[in-house]
Amino acid sequence: MINILVVVEDNRGSMHRMSKEAIAGAQKIGGSITALVIGDNADTISNELSSIAIEKTLVVKHELVSSYNPDGYTEIVTQVIESTSPDMLVIGHTYQTRDFMPRVSARIDIPFIPDIIEVEQDIYTKQVLNSKLNSSVSSLSDMKILSFQSACFSAEDILTGRSSSQNFDVDLDPSIVRSISEEPFQESAAEVDLESAELIVSVGRGIEKEDNIPIAFTLAEVLGAEVSASRPVIDSGWLPSFRQIGSSGSAVSPKLYFSLGISGAIQHVVGMKGSKNIIAVNKDPDAPIFEIADYAVVGDLLEIVPKLIEALKTEKDL
């Protein structure tokens, strides 16, 4: 049985979504899984980990890594690897990973295969050349570091169980930490996480004017969905830019994408074509969105959606 080390990222006091996916991935790969949590919030996170089917959690607390800094993390992960000699280190491909993991790889000379989208035995698929091509990579080394792109594995597939945690003592020389992190950067998108939303109501130019935007929010509320938009709506300033879907916005793959008044220009479609189900409402029967929609409704959203909201409400009440 192989030993897998998963480095878990702290996202403001709870486990990062992509760390959950990494754990699900490690469970799929199969083996004895050890999680590593670092920093001031380590106890809270190890508590989250205690109900997951892994071997154990290592907790590192040290004043030099009370919050993230690349030098401290590199040193700690290196020490943990040297002391536990895992066969594989698995992590979500976050900004933090991009920052410190190459240093670990270089420091102890083990290969790092980053940004993996698919795992098939020992063959890892990653995208290259602006995601135009997929490349299959395998490693000749006994030990390797793998990072998974968002949605490579699903956090829903995590197997629950019971695990314990123990402290791991590290030896940190203050001189190695050359930078101090500031407060975590507040992303404007923090309000909504479109990329992990399961249901999305998305509006386009067919909404006609800003005054009609609440219709989308009402529908979203009834469905329990997030609201996104295509470019013209964002450009008009009717919704903030973090809600934009498409080549210059987010790429999403929800279970249901409810497209309202969006024509379906290719720039938009590349951001949502991975949706499991697409329902499209558009006045124009020739709108390209209908080519990829699972359910097509030709009609005016301003007429249809209010009725749909009523119907859904009644359904809920029953």
Place this chain on the structure above:
Amino acid sequence: MIEREILELDVLFVGAGPASLAGAIHLQRLLRKSGQDASVGVLEKAGEVGAHSLSGAIVDPRALKELFPDKSVQDFPFEAEVSEEHLYYLTESRKIPFPFVPPSMSHHGCYVASLGKLTRWLGEACEKDGVDIFCGFAGTELIYDGDQIIGVRTGDRGIDKKGTKKQHFEPGADIHAKVVVLGEGTRGSLTKNFLHKHSLMKERNPQVWAVGVKELWQMPAGTVQPGFVAHTMGFPLGHDVFGGAFLYGMKNDIWDLGLVVGLDYKNPGVDSHHELQRLKTHPWIRSLLEGGKMVAYGAKSLPEGGWYSIPKLSVSGAMLIGDSAGFMNGQRLKGIHLAMKSGMLAAETITEAITENNFIETKLRDYEDRVKSSWIRDELWKVRNFHQGFDHGLIGGLTNAGIGLLTGGLGWGFKERLTSIAGHIRMEKGMKKDRYKDLQFDGKYLFDKVTDVYHSATAHEEDQVPHLHVNEPDICITKCVEEYGNPCKNFCPADVYEMVPDGDNQRLQINFSNCVHCKTCDIMDPYQIIDWVPPEGGDGPVWINL
């Protein structure tokens, strides 16, 4: 006061196209030969050399052979030698071969090429010769000391939509140089102001432009003959719009299909992108594209004016080369060799100037003399009245070209010099017949504009001040909508300009992130209120082999 980094160079070329790159290579070698140590740099707004380069192209290898005397043609990054050439007149459904193709229009001994590949290759050669290329930096302003140009300021980064500084704001740098060589390409943004400020077009014909739009088509294996060349006149443009189509066979079964549309048409509804789509409804073109897939799109304007539209080329501390100066042979449909040669001639003058440590106009004027006694002049002189003839339509243009051919370049009425007027002035008020009412985009052979734009891979940082400045936006919704019906929607081949409902009225929406940097709007706007300035460095199309 913002503190800017200052970089001291001896010579700075602006724009890494064939003119600047050939000039920089030639200059570096001449300086080395004369035992001088000078620093030469090239500024490029694209993220990498070649990403904003687009041309037909058929290349006359003359300048390349001069620049690389030790290399053979096989070493140049061409697609193929022209192996078969045709000239057709198209009607809506038929193609009629021209009975006679004059040798001056023949492409014998020339090569089908991708300008993107050629500039990348030249860029590598440049760096091997010790020239520094700064990619991802756009020149936004010329720096003066009195009348002497002493450098170029690059654009700031990190300014948001409203014009305020973002967290990662980075001021542009000042690059100082003894000579600034403007090789910005067609309708350069620095060049435009520079020509005006120094009155360099005095006594010249105004420059007239065309816009070329093209698509690359990946065809099934074994169906495209590399080096196959066809040019057409007639459909879809008709006789009143200058221009024609080209179809070139590239390596690896790629068709290079494009259309050049003169930016001096009368009907404000003309849309070069839509004309290219109409071209593909022709049965012959359609049959050639059968089973293929469109893989890339792009557009670029080109200077058609010829010899009499070339400005004065030097002032104190600066020179103009390549398309920025208008070195293009409209009859031969070629300019790359002229651009390269102009850069090389500028390099020769600069070498002398550095030796003499003299960079004022009286010295740099030597470049213009070199142009006049070079083969650039011989070639352009013979066709000096070519484009002006098309002011009288296709038949007039061809007749005039015939007169030129027989007389060594004379125009209508055996005149030495035909005059012209700027293209945007020719646009006529009032709505004309809709040329595209029957045009159906099927998504397979014919594409709407935004789909084509997607295939230009263009991208811009969204949170910045739009780089298309409309100086009097009221004109769009008061005057222009009445007089011309907002032709910006039509002449922009990238769907940048859009009139959207705004209450009971309309307003102009500028989708600047669609821009493919062709400069057509700056040229063709009938009120001349659009000013194209560079967006943040590195933004724009990402063309691989256009």
